[in-house]
Amino acid sequence: MRRYLGLMFTYRGREGSWAFVFHRLSGVGVWLFVVLHIIDIWLVGAAPEEYDSLLRFYASTPGRMMEVLLGAALLYHALNGMRILIIDLWPSMTVHHRKLWWGSWIIFFGLGIPGALIMLRPLWKDPVNDLFGIARIVGVL
Amino acid sequence: MRVTGVALFVLALSHFSITHFVFDPAEQTAEWIMENRWNEIFWRSLDWLMLMCVLVHSFLGMRTVVGDMIRAPRARIITMSGLYILALLLFVLGSVVVFTLPGIGGS
Numbered sequence: 088m089r090r091y092l093g094l095m096f097t098y099r100g101r102e103g104s105w106a107f108v109f110h111r112l113s114g115v116g117v118w119l120f121v122v123l124h125i126i127d128i129w130l131v132g133a134a135p136e137e138y139d140s141l142l143r144f145y146a147s148t149p150g151r152m153m154e155v156l157l158g159a160a161l162l163y164h165a166l167n168g169m170r171i172l173i174i175d176l177w178p179s180m181t182v183h184h185r186k187l188w189w190g191s192w193i194i195f196f197g198l199g200i201p202g203a204l205i206m207l208r209p210l211w212k213d214p215v216n217d218l219f220g221i222a223r224i225v226g227v228l
Numbered sequence: 229m230r231v232t233g234v235a236l237f238v239l240a241l242s243h244f245s246i247t248h249f250v251f252d253p254a255e256q257t258a259e260w261i262m263e264n265r266w267n268e269i270f271w272r273s274l275d276w277l278m279l280m281c282v283l284v285h286s287f288l289g290m291r292t293v294v295g296d297m298i299r300a301p302r303a304r305i306i307t308m309s310g311l312y313i314l315a316l317l318l319f320v321l322g323s324v325v326v327f328t329l330p331g332i333g334g335s
Contacts, residue, residue: 091297111293118286125279125318132325135258146254154253158244165241168233175230206248 102185110167113160120157148210155203162199166191232285239278262331272326279322287315 098104130138144150170187174180180187247253256265266272290311298304 114286114289115293118290121282121286122314122318125322129321129325131258131261132329138258142253142257146252151253154248158248161240161244165237169237172230172234202249209252209254 102188106167106170106184106188109163110171113164113167116160117157117164146209151207151210155206158202158206159195159199162195162202163191166195229285229288232281232288235281236278236285239274239281243275243278262329266326266329267331276323276326279319279326283315283319283322287311 095108100107127138127141130141145154167188170184170191173187174184247256266275291308294307294311295304298307
């Protein structure tokens with residue numbers, strides 16, 4: 088495991104190896120969320136009040152920030168996945184793999200920044216209410 | 229991986245967009261889901277299809293990652309089995325709620 092992590096930073100593959108590392112990290116991150124999400128949606132049927140409490144946390148300030156991180160991981164993973172598919176289906180594109188990677192970063196920020204702003208808008212429109220979300224989950228309120 | 233990956237590109241990104249951009253997550257309570265999202269078979273089927281794709285794609289991916297990191301035979305068997313059992317459990321939970329949540333047909 089330590090050797091694995093060490094290799095991540097010492098292998099001098101430039102863009103290609105960074106693409107791989109981020110793809111793996113974002114994939115594991117999204118997987119963790121997916122496990123949580125399937126269980127929480129199951130709560131909609133099994134215990135709707137519990138789901139509603141959890142929803143109040145998701146809608147709170149830290150919850151929204153985590154959703155932005157999730158969106159970023161998902162978007163990067165999807166775009167890099169498409170890049171992999173393009174190179175797979177059109178092998179002649181392999182020489183352009185770096186350009187494709189930079190291209191996907193442009194799309195990433197082009198879609199991601201407006202997306203993040205939309206998701207975080209409630210934070211500056213209604214900050215007080217969001218704090219109550221955490222307080223309820225924690226059990227203070 | 230490629231098949232589920234492309235399917236997810238469409239399904240997961242549109243799901244995320246609908247949940248976060250078209251609507252605000254704060255309004256999507258259990259009741260809202262019952263009355264607005266899962267009152268039609270179409271959305272339930274689409275979400276179940278997405279569930280299938282995401283379970284296959286993510287657990288195949290995790291199998292690769294775990295396979296890379298855990299080399300000792302016993303640890304490998306235990307972790308991989310755990311992974312498959314988790315996938316099965318999530319399949320059951322997800323399918324149960326998509327199919328049995330009351331509210332088909334609008335209210």
